[in-house]
Amino acid sequence: MSLDKTTIAKRYSKALFEIVSEKGQRDETRAELNQIQQVFNDNEGLGKILTDKGLEQNQKLEILNILTKDASNYVGNLIKMTFDYGRMDYLTAIIDEFNNLCDADEKIVRAKVVSAIPLSDQQLDKMAEQFAKRLKVSEVVLDSEVDDSIIGGAIIKTDSLIYDGSIQTQINQIRQRLIG
Incomplete structure (x- = not known):
């Protein structure tokens, strides 16, 4: 049974996260x-x-050497391991999962x-x-998007939650109550 990309990314990132956290090198x-x-x-x-398989092995190794040239041991080993197992196309997913683990540990969402109009930094x-x-x-990092179809208010979406305070949703809820 082969593992899917998400499972592999979670396993690799968790192993790396645990090692670098233990060694005090997580931020770096x-x-x-x-x-x-x-x-x-x-x-x-x-x-x-x-x-x-379209690229010759020696050409791949040249690119790999460039990627790992200034890398720390942990990151270099991660890159080499993903290359050796033919999973270089999983590397960005592994990095995303690593960042998710860091955020969760630091209580960052x-x-x-x-929103219907652009929001100021304030x-x-x-x-x-x-x-x-x-x-x-401890912290919420917001990425802002404008969608005038919500009329007013705002919708905040995390990976697992949606807080919908848009005027459009309120209108729809009133409409549903009136219809019965």
């Missing part, structure tokens, strides 16, 4: 992984290229706020502060 590792992820984001398809900061208190976490 996180920063390093985010730089690697940026390289993959800037070079779409890089993971697939390093996994596919990432959310998207959707409004976003206040909203993040209030939402953090409500969720009992």
Whole structure:
């Protein structure tokens, strides 16, 4: 039975998270992984290229050497291991999961706020502060999006929660009550 991408990403990231946390190198590792992820984001398809059979092995190794040249032992070993197992196209998912573990440990929640009009930095900061208190976490990091179809108010979405304070939803709820 082969494992899916999410399962593999969770296993690899958990192992790395535990090791670097124990060694007190989590922040450095996180920063390093985010730089690697940026390289993959800037070079779409890089993971697939390093996994596919279309590229010669020596060419793949040249790219791998560039990626691991300045890497710490832990990050270098992660990259080499994902390469050896033919899972380089999973690397960004592994990094995402690592960041999720860091956020959870630090009680940080990432959310998207959707509003009818652009929100100022001050409004976003206040909203993040209030939402953090409500969720009992240390910090909420908000990503803002504008959608004028909600008419007014805001919708805040996390991975597991949706707080909908939009005018459109309130209108729909009133409509449902009137209809019966």
